[in-house]
Amino acid sequence: MNTSTDTRPVPLSRNRNYQLLWVSQASAELGVNITTIAFPLLVLALTGSPSAASLVLVTMSAARLVVGLPAGALADRWNRKAVMVLCEAAQAVAAGSLVLALWWDVATVPHMVAVAAVIGVAAALFEPAEEATLPNLVPAEQLGTAVSINAARGYLAQLLGTAAGGFLFAVGRVVPFLVDLISHTVAFLGLLFLRIPKQERKSAPVGQLGSEIVTGVRWVWQQRPLRTMALCAVLLNLFFTAFYLVVIILAQTRNVPAGEIGVMASLLGVGGLLGALAAPLLHRLISPAVSIIGVFWVLTLLTPLTIWIDSGYLMGLLFAGMAFTLPAANTTISTYQLLLTPDELRGRLGGVMGVATGVAGTAGPALGGVLMELLPATTAVLVCTGGIALTALLVTLSPTLRNFPRPTVPVEEHGATTTEERAS
Known part of the structure; x- marks a missing residue:
């Protein structure tokens, strides 16, 4: 038998x-x-x-x-x-x-x-x-x-x-x-x-919420890979979202039709969706260091090309190429973060990372608007490119990111994730 x-x-x-x-x-x-x-x-x-x-x-x-x-x-x-x-x-x-x-x-x-x-x-x-x-x-x-696949869901819904x-x-x-x-x-x-699956929850008075938040922030800061990735993500989001607004305004000043500008924005999402669908394969084939560092240099090389492109359709294809590279790196980073962080701290990890990238995403358009007020459009593009290039250099020189480990599977968690009997 x-x-x-x-x-x-x-x-x-x-x-x-x-x-x-x-x-x-x-x-x-x-x-x-x-x-x-x-x-x-x-x-x-x-x-x-x-x-x-x-x-x-x-x-x-x-x-x-x-x-x-x-x-x-x-x-x-x-x-x-x-x-x-x-x-x-x-x-x-x-x-x-x-x-x-x-x-x-x-x-x-x-x-x-x-x-x-x-x-x-x-x-x-x-x-x-x-x-x-x-x-x-x-x-x-x-x-x-x-x-x-969750990232693809977000791009598709957008x-x-x-x-x-x-x-x-x-x-x-x-x-x-x-x-x-x-x-x-x-x-x-x-x-x-x-x-x-049921998770152990310790009852605590509401007054301890502040100390729990501090514990989460401290945990992220004390983990060098998490701290380094958070700082680099903030800088990249800041300069790229500023660049995005600058390019939209630049297209308007060059009398690019509104329909073509809409296509530009749509192709950014299409590139992200295709990149998310390809991410599982790229996650297996490409080393984490190449996946993460490569994104910064691809953006550094592609962003200044927008100075010489007058077609909204070509600009959209360029945006799609930029967006295609992001999901594989995000998959590597997010998977590592979740596997590294104990379950009782994973919510706080998400909160800290969400706020960090959210602040950068909010400040980026404001920076882009200021740059367009103070500088010619092409110069504003170069300033954003310089910020991305500086971040790329910092990422490349970082021993933490150059030696970024491939996420490992913790044996003790495997059973917990597949045990239906513990589900509630």
């Missing part, structure tokens, strides 16, 4: 819990991207005020940044499934309130600002909870693939949501927010059926 058992992990395509999480968040992220496009259009239609329209988007971003560090600590303190379910419920209720207000013609700017704040807070809470949960849903050896947001708003002002309500309701129902 054959008593052998197949110990190979279940493929992600047949991992029920991972599929539930992926599909739920594909739905939710589509709704969020639709809303992000439709929100300023709605405010402009109701008030005619660009400042009011920007206030809604600024509120969304500011809420994520302000709540980011506490959210990571709460993801480690609270039941992570409950956090994710409640976040989707809150966003569904917020979207539903706006749908009713628009239907009854009583929507106001303060109401829309409140809805934007709910979206920002929910995103700040959800993301570290989901990131910390992922290693408990998939075997450690499949974690890199799961991270890259592409579809950006295209659909304006179209749905043209159909009717209430339509994009009704779709958002449906998307979060679908995500809420899907997450209800998610089974997550």
Whole structure:
């Protein structure tokens, strides 16, 4: 009689819990991207005020940044499934309130600002909870693939949501927010059926939340690879987002048609999506050091080419090439971070990294605007290129990143990630 058992992990395509999480968040992220496009259009239609329209988007971003560090600590303190379910419920209720207000013609700017704040807070809470949960849903050896597929999910939702947001708003002002309500309701129902292995949670008074946040920040700072990667990511995000705005403004000054500028932005997402789909293969074939350091030098070489390109389509292809290189490096970094960090600190890891990159992503466009005010457009491009090149040089000279290890599979975690009996 054959008593052998197949110990190979279940493929992600047949991992029920991972599929539930992926599909739920594909739905939710589509709704969020639709809303992000439709929100300023709605405010402009109701008030005619660009400042009011920007206030809604600024509120969304500011809420994520302000709540980011506490959210990571709460993801480690609270039941992570409950956090994710409640976040989707809150966003569904917020979207539903706006749908009713628009239907009854009583929507106001303060109401829309409140809805934007709910979206920002929910995103700040959800993301570290989901990131910390992922290693408990998939075997450690499949974690890199799961991270890259999640990245593809984000790029796909951004592409579809950006295209659909304006179209749905043209159909009717209430339509994009009704779709958002449906998307979060679908995500809420899907997450209800998610089974997550039970994690030990120590009860602690609310007053200790500050010390828990400090513990998380200290943990990231004391791990040299995490600290180095965080600092380099902040610098890259700062200069690249500044560069992106500079190039958009440069294209407008060269009378590039608005349709071509839209194609430029879309091809950036297409490149990221293709890169995310290729990331699992590249993650296996390319050493971590080459994957990470290569991104910085590719961007350094490609960004100055925008000075001589007048076609929006060619600029879009250049953007696609830049974006294609990012997911493989992000997969390597995220997988290493999650495997290195103890489960009880993974939420705080996500909170710290989210705030660091979020601050850079917010400051980058401001830097780009200042550069365009003070310098000729081509000079502004070169300044951004110089910042990226300096970061690339620092990355190349860093012994930590030159010798960056390939993520290893911790044996003790493998069983925990595949034990269905412990799921709740």
